Structure formats: structure tokens, C-alpha cells
Amino acid sequence: MKKPIKFLTFLQQTGCNNKQLFALSALLLCFGAIYIYFSSRIVFEVELHTDSKGIAQIFYAGKSQGYTEKRSFRFQTNPKKTTYRFILNDLMAIKRLSLHTLIAIRKIRIDPLESAGKIRLRSVLIEQMGCAPLRFETSDELRLLKPANAITKADIQSEGILITASGDDPQLELKIKPCLNYTLIFALLLSSFLTAFLLVFFFDRPSNSDAFKYTPYLMMAIFAFMSATAIGAFRGPLHADEAIQMKAGRYYKNHWLPPEICDPAIADTYSVYGASRLEKMEIVYLLAGKFVRVLQFAELNDLAKFRLFNIFLFFILTVLSIRNADYRVLTLPLLISPQIWYVFTYFNSEAFAMFVLILVSYQVFSTQSLMNRLLTAPGEHGRVELYLIIGQLIVLGLLFSLLLLIKSNFYIFIIFLFLCLLLKLYRKEFPNPLTALKRIAVIMLIAASVFGLRYSVELAINGADRQQKYLDCVEKMALPLYKPSNDLSKLHLFMRLRDRGVSFNEMFAGRNWGIISFCRAFGIYFFKPAAPDAYYKLVLATSLFFGAFLFFSILFSRNIDNIILLMIILVSSLLLIGLSFRHSWTVDFQPHGRYLFPVFSMLGVLIFQSVKDLNKPLFNFFVIFMFIVSAYSYIFIGFLQLLEL
């Protein structure tokens, strides 16, 4: 009896009070009742036409069972009645507690008459919730009914099967193979899981602070927009790359290990550039693939299921922002750009990277986070605490390892974090710096081990000459316009602009790299810059004002920590922009705003650290203003444009 008490205590410690426990139990009971009520009922429906009254009987049995009276229905046939319906496991008329499932029934025997005569059997239907219904009504389906005894003739006609029996006890046998249909069971499970989740998170538990209360409401609205777009409105791809990303994810539906480079089985995952997402170290495809595998019983196409993965990530962030004021601040940048909403709507790897960055930011910067509690805890501890610390270090190590397993442009955030950590150490924010440093080292070691493991797997599969294989594959799979070995003149006009003599200035003046990148960070859907010019101008003006407001607020606050943080962010952002620019200039002109998304995460951190120095109404004004403008863009530009696809 000790364990349940401990479990109860644990639940109470996590914030579950008795009422919630009661609600959870009620929930489980209800779902139990629903399950028993619906899923146990097996319905047999037979349509028979006869000229005279008689007695019929239906037997059912498992694979190795014989037909017995115990497993049968006996009923009177009547010329006035055609449809006969029986419910096995009917709880209203239950006589014994031995519930059957359709999956266990493998053969049916129908005795339509007691003696010689004629009868027309039009259809047989057997169904149970959780199984695909078995229907026998077309002539092909009715042919599966095999005469077994005393039947002289079984004419299969368009109106059913006309049975002529010469002797006593004519029989028809039907072998069935019921298939499980998990959709409903899964829907039930998902609903119960979500309900329990909502119960635990919402009810009677006030959040830890009243700050930025509007954030979760706005997140909820964005969540609804996303769900409607991703599932309700569009069946086709929402982005040119989405199909390739989805195919990469689909590979992991049935695999646990990465594929060999250039394996013909993954040929469909290669882009026009001859690169496959499966060749990267990104873990998102494995996670999404497995997520979709769990959802495989739902009647949705794969595209929608993969999108659900990203939407689910956003949902987690929404729930976290409801519960925790620190998350509310860190998720604020998600509200100000419709491009981020768009990225969470279709399947790609950026959404997961953004998600990881926010989780990691919370750990590093929130004083209540697991990591900061661990780093500020005293160095001396008992054995029990030691185990707890080890457990926490492993959890954190795993989380931080994700930083190495996301898209490479997000690596800039690692540099940013490293600089912040140095700042923290320099400012002596940890009461026991040596212990903190040791623990950070352990976390880094665990993260490095995970990455090392991933890398070793890669080496084991693709060998030490992986890089060469990769280059060969690019050469093989790329379209001629994008083949690295091709002459410049034969390459796509957007490739290697520097080699084509495009100057640095021209990249901005003639090619508009800056403007396009900015616009693509604030609302361009599927390459279409169809928003009115005024929209981008408005967003640009607001962003500039917002940036200036943050900059001067922090500068005038004279808080040296925040000023240094601001500098770190400026440097990191400029570095990122520089890298993105360099790629567009020397490799391929791809001024994607989403390459600059780590800046949004850093912005979240900056706001989080300097929130006390900011004028809140003014700050809220900027956020809400940008949210409204973003909603306009997402709905009126995004939705309507994507509908045309």
C-alpha cells in the first residue's frame, strides 16, 4: 500500500489537489464507461426475405472453436420483417460477464431455415467500435458465404442470395477477418490524454504571476489560426520545401537509424540541390516521424499529421505560457511575426529549433528553472540529493544536446549562450561558482556525449569518408542547374552571385537582399510577396521603433549586465545576418527571413532580462500592435493566398 500513497503525495506535490485527483478518476471512469458501452457491443444485422414463418440461427466462433448453442442467436423469421438485428455483449441485457471482441470472431454460421424451403439472404453486417465494419451485400461479397449443409442451390443474384434447401438444418458458413480500426480508440485515448492534461494544468491552479497575462490568450488565438490552416483549410503543401521535409520525416516512421547516403530508397527525399534532410544531424525528423507513427491510426493524411507535430510544439509553448510568467516573456517574440506562425503551421525543422531555443532559454535565464536551481544549490549534499542532482543533470544534458541536433543556423544561439554564461560567471551570479562550473561541465559533457553518439552512428553507417560520399551524392542527385561541378554559365542565375561579379553593394541595391530578408521574416507565404507595400513599411517602422525603444531603455537603465547582454545580442545577430548574407552571395541567393529566427529567441532573452527597465505599457503597445498587424498578414494575406494554391 505504500506505493499508491507515495504516488498520491507526489501528485499533490506537483500541484494536483484532491479535487483534481477526483476529477481525474472521474475522467478515467467515464472513459472506461464509454469504452465498455461502445466498444464492447458487437452488432449483427441480417436482411432476410422469406414467404413463411420459420426459425433461423446465427453462430459465431473463434478460429479454433466449434459452433455451440452458447455462442449463437436464435430468432423467428417472418414474411413481414426483413431486417434482424442482434447485439452481442448488450449491456442492457447482460446475462454473463464474458465480453467478446469482434477481432476474436473468425467464423460465422447462418442457419437460415430449420428444414427444406427457400429464403433470400440480402445482406449481412457485423460491426464493433474499434473494428472496420464487415459488410456482405454485393454479389461478390455474398459469394464468400459457403453452403455447408443440405443446401441444394445458392443463386447469387442482384437482390441477394436465394437459398434453396432440400433437407433439415441447411447451413451457410462465412469466414471473416476483422481488421482493427484504431481511429476511434486512438481518438478516445488522445481526448482522455488531452483532457487530463488540461485538467491538471488549468483547474484551480493560478499561474505563478500576473505579468504579461495577455500572452497566453494571444498564443491561444494563434494556436487556433494554425490548427485551422494546417488541418481545416489546406490539403496541399504550404511551402515549396514541405514535401521534402515530410518525406524525410516519413523515413523515420519506419526506421530508427539514419540511412546510408545516396541510398536509392531515400531518393525522393533529395532536393533539387542534391541534398537530403536525412543527411543532416537534425533530430526533428526522427521525433516527427515517430510522432506520426503514433498517429498512424488516425484518418488523416501524412502531411496533416506532420503539421500536427509542429502545432503540438506550439501548443506546449502555449500551455507553458499559461502556467509560467517567465515563459510568457520568452514566448513574446512569437507574437510579433506571422512568419513564425507560418513556420509552426507547416512541417519544417525551424519550428522545432525555435521550440528548443525557448526551452533552453528558460533553463538558462529563469531563476526558477531546474538548471538555475541546480547551479545555485549548495555543493554539499547527502546521498539522496546526489541521486536527484544526477537525474537533473541528465535531463538538462539531454535538453542541451538538442541544441546540437537542430538546424545549423541556430548554432549561433550556442555562442550566445556561452557568452551569457561567461557574463554570469564574471558577475558572480552563482553563490558557489566552482560547483556551478562543475555542473555546467557535466551538462555539457552529457550533451556532447549524445551528439557524439549521433555522430558515431553516422560514421558507422556512412563510414569515415562520409564527407566525400556526401559530395558525390550531391553531384549525382542535384539537378543540372544546381550541380556544383557545372560551369557558372550553366548554373541557376541565383547561384554563386559573387563569382558572377555581383558586388557587395549590388546585393543590397540591385538584388534587395536586405529588404527581401526582412519581408520574409515578417510575412511572406510560399514565396509570394503579395502583401501591400504599406504592410511591410508599417512593420518595418514598428520594428525600428521597437528596436530603438528597447535599445534606449536598456541604455538609459544603466544596468551594466543588460547593456552587455544587448551588445552580445547585437554582435550575435550581426554575425548571423552576415552568415546568411554570405551564403546568399557566395552559394545561393536565398534571403530567407527564417534563417534569422534565432534573433527572435535572443530578443526574448533580452526582454526577459531587462523587463524591469522597460516601460510596460509602451512595450505592450508594441507587442499588441505587431500582433494585430501580424494577424492581418496571416489571415488576409497568408490564408487567402495559400487558398489559391
Add this chain to the structure above:
Amino acid sequence: MSLNSNKQLLGFIAFCVGLVFVYIYFFTHIYVEVEVGTDSDGFFWMYHADEKQPFQENRSFVFRIHNNKMQYSFNLTTLKSIKTLKSVRKLRIDLQNQTGRFFLKRIVIKQMGYQPVCFDTPEKLKKLKVMNGVEKLIYQPDGVLIIASAEKPQMTLLVQPKLDAKFFFSVLFFTIVAGFVLGIGLNSIPHAAEFGYVPYLMVFIGALIFTGSTLCKTMHADEYVHIRAGLYYADHWLPPEILDPAIEHTYSVYGRSRLNNYEIVYFLAGKIARLFNCLNLNNLFKLRLFNNLLFLVLIILCLRNRDYRILCLPAIISPQIWYVFAYFNSDAFAMFVTILVSYQVVSDGSRLNRMLAENTKPKTMFLNIAVLSPLFALLLLIKMNYYFFVIFLVLYFVLKLCLRKFSDPMQALKKVALIMLAVAVVFGARYTTDLCINGFNKDEKLAERQNTLAQRLYKAGTPLEQQHPYMQLKDRGVTIKEMFTKRNWGIISFGRAFGVYFFEPCAPDAYHRLILLLVILFSLYLTISILRSRDVESVWLLLFVIVCSLIMAAASFWASYTLGFQAHGRYLFPAFGMTGFLVLQALKALNKPILNFFTIGMFILSTYSFIFIGLLQLPKI
């Protein structure tokens, strides 16, 4: 809802300052696009001035023109020289190059808030007046060739900029909305401890509803009739004459127009749609926005008040209600009014209950009556099936009197009588207006219209066998039993109260079964909890809900049986309103986690239905 703290005031001021910045940044820039060709490199000057001003260097802009480039754009004014396009009435164009030949294709001048001034066709370019130095202008299909006789040819153009009112209104509207969100929404969100999850779910639903309204083309077969009725009031203040041929398009296939009943929703929606005229939206969306806004008001009320959160619980549990708020119809407004009135009647903190409980000064009392009577008058100006809700309210008031819930019953009765009198006056005014316009023979006129405009299949005079097979089932010999067994009136009505969109019952059977099960369990739970509580008021109220709902269902059934088979679940929506009322009144008797379980369970199923069935299946724009 006032700006109740300095911070909010500061926020609002900041907002205004922000807008001024936006104004200065965007509105003061006069943006010019020029397409001009030249044989050799040279210069292009543009001077601007108002009617009385001379052309001066400080009101000009100059740029180099090249022989390999045609398109140029520049800002005619800068922040240093703030100008509005309105003050620019004439332009002077000077050109200079070595050959003296130029080809001017296009000049477009833009400023936010003004319609663009375009000289982009040869006809428009003929407005160019030569000042000096021009030998001749040769007009070609795509522009004008300028041949200079002097080193620096000069030409003038008179311009008449026009304000773009739509744009200004858009900005104004946007400002109001943003101000509203800032003023009310932000820091004033109270701490939602009890039923704190409701506003979150309401925001989620609101966003889904808005999405549905934006994306879907036609959401319901009747929507066009509602839209046309609403649009009538966009240009009118009074109801139309029944026989007016101008409203013939508002008649349905049954020969009835929504303009001929007393519903006020078309008037209100029409006027709101007129406000939205400034936005570049189609009529369908403008009217849908009215229903969306009603839901937004409910969200704001939920954010601010616990009792509204409970009254809105029924709005969470059925996707059909979300659907009704997503397209334009009169049911959404009726639901909205029901919730507002319920709050006044059942919440202890409401204006009505405070007035009935306290002895207030006559001035305050009259003020309260002036506020409350229009609200209660709305109860008589909504769809007729909601009149059952009025009966329910009357019963509840009588019950309160019988149970001596008022400290001074006589006083309460008097105050209620005063409100009812005021309500009668409002309704009387509407009725009198109708009499003035349509006279005393309204019924005859209606019958005439029905006879003329109804389609043959639905016309009363058409022989039964030639009518639609769903008409007058009773006369066709269908029994009451058959209405349930063969025609499935009960099942269809239930299905259509919980997620059937555009007549398509495409949800898997299991969805409707699950929701049915939850509805039954929830009803049982409510009944048993209330009976067990032995609270006389709640028990009676439960009885009223059951009786009123049954009568309402019977009336709906009778209409389907004797008139046309229309097993619409939305006819039973007042039952949702009554349920909310009952839950709030009997809250103490209910176990909150179980109540929450039912609402959230039904919410999840509803979300599934609305997104996976509704949004996916409804035709998109």
C-alpha cells in the same frame, strides 16, 4: 471598462504617440515613380507648389537619368519639409541632357491616404503644358517624346489629389480596435481563478470562428437571405413595406422575408456593415464580422467576470454554436442577448439584481431602468423560438417571489413592472412603425407575398402531391411515431445541434454517439446533483428548464410535422442558454472538476468536429 490605472493611460498615450509617428513617417512622404528614357545621361528636376506658390529650389527634387535605365523613384518631400499631397497642386518638370531628346512614359505620385495621381497614359500625359525650351511633344501609344529646343526644357502639370477616404477610415478603425484592445485587454485582465480556463477556450473558439468566416464561401443554404436582409438596413433606417418590389430578392423559397418580422439583428448588422464600408471587404464578410464581434464581446465579458464564464459554458460545448457565430444569421445575436439577459437575472452582482435588492435613489433607479430596458426589449426583438426563454425568465421571477428571495418583494415587483413598461414602450414603438408602414392588413399582405414569391414546391396553395415531399408531413399521413423512427426527427435534430455543417452529416457516427453519451451523462449529472442538493430554488429551476425545453422541442417537432420538415438543432439553442443559467444558479450543488470534465470533454470533441469536419468540408473562397 474605463482606463482605470495610470499605466493604462500611459499605454494609451504611448499608443497615440506611436500612431503620430506612423503618421509622420508614412503620411508625409510623397513618393514619386517616374519612367523616363534618354539617349545620354542627364538630369531630371521636379518642382512642386500649391496654387499660389512659385516654383522654388527648396521645393524640388533632382536626380540623374541614365541612358540604360528607365525607372526612377524618389521621395518628393522629406521629414524636414513635411507636405501633404493635398497642398501640391502643380508640378514643374525640367529635363537636361546632351541630345535634347527624352521619352516620358509615366509619372505616378503617391501618398498614403490619397488616391495615387497617375499620368501613365498618352491621354493623361497630354495634360503636360509646355513652359519653354520645348520644340514639340510627340504622343506615342506608350508615352510622349519630348524634343527640346533649348538646353533645359520646362513643362508643368496641374494635379488634383483626392483623399482616399477608405484608407483613412481603415486607419481610424484600426486605431479604435487597437485602442480598445490596449485599454481594456491588457493589464486589466483580472485574475481568472474560477473557471479560468473558459476565456482561453473562448479565445481559441473565437479565432476558429473568425477563421471560418474568413475562409468559407457559403457556409449555410439560408445565409444569402440573411445577408440580403442585413444589407437592406445598411442603406435604410426603417423597415420596408411588405409589397415593395425592391425587397423581393430578400424573400426565401418559402416566400418569406426576414425583413417582415420584428428581429432587430438585421438593422444592427446592417448599420455595423455600413461602418465597415470603409474597409475593402465584401458584403458577406462584413455581415459575418457582426456575429464575430458579438463573440468577441462575450470573450471580453468572460475575461472580466466569473459569472459570464459560467454562462458561456454552453457556448463551449457545441460546435454548432461556433458555426452559428461564424456565418451571418439571427440565431447568434439571439444567443448573445440570452447570455447578457441571463447575467442580469441570475448573477448577484448584476445591475438588475443590485437594483432589486437595494433601495436606491430614484435617479439611480431610473438610470438603471434606462440601461436595462433596452436590453430586455431585445428579448422581444429576436427570433421567435427564443420567446421560450422569456417564459422561462418569467417563471424564474415568479419563483423568486414565491420563495421570498427579495428583501422587499413589493418594491422589486414595482421595479420589474417599470422595466417591463419600458420594454413594452420599445417594442410598441417598433410595432407602431410597422403599422405605419404596412397598415393593419399586414397578414393579408404577407399571405399575398407568400403566394406570389414562394416557389411552387413550397407554396401553400400548391396541391399536396405537387409540394416538396418534406412539406406537411402530417397531411401526407406520416404518423408521429414514423417521424421518429423513419424520418429520424430526433436524431437529426440532435445531430444538427452538435455539428452538422451545411446539411452535410459527414461526421462519423461515433462522434455523434460520443457527444450524445456525454450530453446524456452531463444531463443526468446535473439532474442528480441538483436533486441531491435539495435546494428548492435549483430544483424548481431544473424543472422549468426541463419543461421549457420539452415544450420548445415539441413546438419544433410540430413545425416539422405540420409545415416543413426542418429538423434544425439551432431551434433548440434556447435550451443551451437555459442550461447556462441553471449551472450558474446551482453552482454550489455541482462538483466543479466533474463539471469541468464534461465541458472540456465536449469542447475537445467540438474542436474535432469544427476543424476536421466543418472547416475541411465547407466550400472555401
